[in-house]
Amino acid sequence: MFTHILVVCTGNICRSPVAEALLRQQLPDYQISSAGLGALEGEPVSPFARQLAEDDGLDVTDHRARQLTATMIQTADLILVMTEGQRRAVGKQAPQALGKTLLLGRWLNDGEGQDIPDPYRKTLEVFKYVHTLLKGATLLWAEKLPKTLL
Numbered sequence: 001m002f003t004h005i006l007v008v009c010t011g012n013i014c015r016s017p018v019a020e021a022l023l024r025q026q027l028p029d030y031q032i033s034s035a036g037l038g039a040l041e042g043e044p045v046s047p048f049a050r051q052l053a054e055d056d057g058l059d060v061t062d063h064r065a066r067q068l069t070a071t072m073i074q075t076a077d078l079i080l081v082m083t084e085g086q087r088r089a090v091g092k093q094a095p096q097a098l099g100k101t102l103l104l105g106r107w108l109n110d111g112e113g114q115d116i117p118d119p120y121r122k123t124l125e126v127f128k129y130v131h132t133l134l135k136g137a138t139l140l141w142a143e144k145l146p147k148t149l150l
Helices: 015-026 047-055 070-075 084-093 095-100 124-144
Strands: 006-008 031-036 078-081 101-103
Touching: 006 015, 006 070, 006 084, 015 031, 015 047, 015 124, 047 095, 047 124, 070 084, 078 095, 084 095, 084 101, 095 101
Parallel strands: 006 031, 006 078, 078 101
Antiparallel strands: none
């Protein structure tokens, strides 16, 4: 059973912290964390991502970006990444983790899956589009996973 979910993106300041907060809201019994493949360590959530998260009632004020480590990969039961390239990067870092590393957007597009693009340094409109994808993707994962753990 999945009890610890790790959400991974590039910098850990736009997509993964918001997806982490959304999953925490939807799956409160799970241990959910996030990290970045090239994290901007110590940085808070990007202003546009924070604004959109707060508009949805999410609190991301305490988040600080952190770098993905081998320990994080090993302890996670499920690793959700934003792109197929990130999935391969996790697999390169820890080949044994490839089977538990899936796209966050796996259930989007009527189950065909889709990458969730990086909005870093882009416009508010791009952040809104990505935020909509994150909301949809996390809701679909929450539907697939048991709501409570025994």
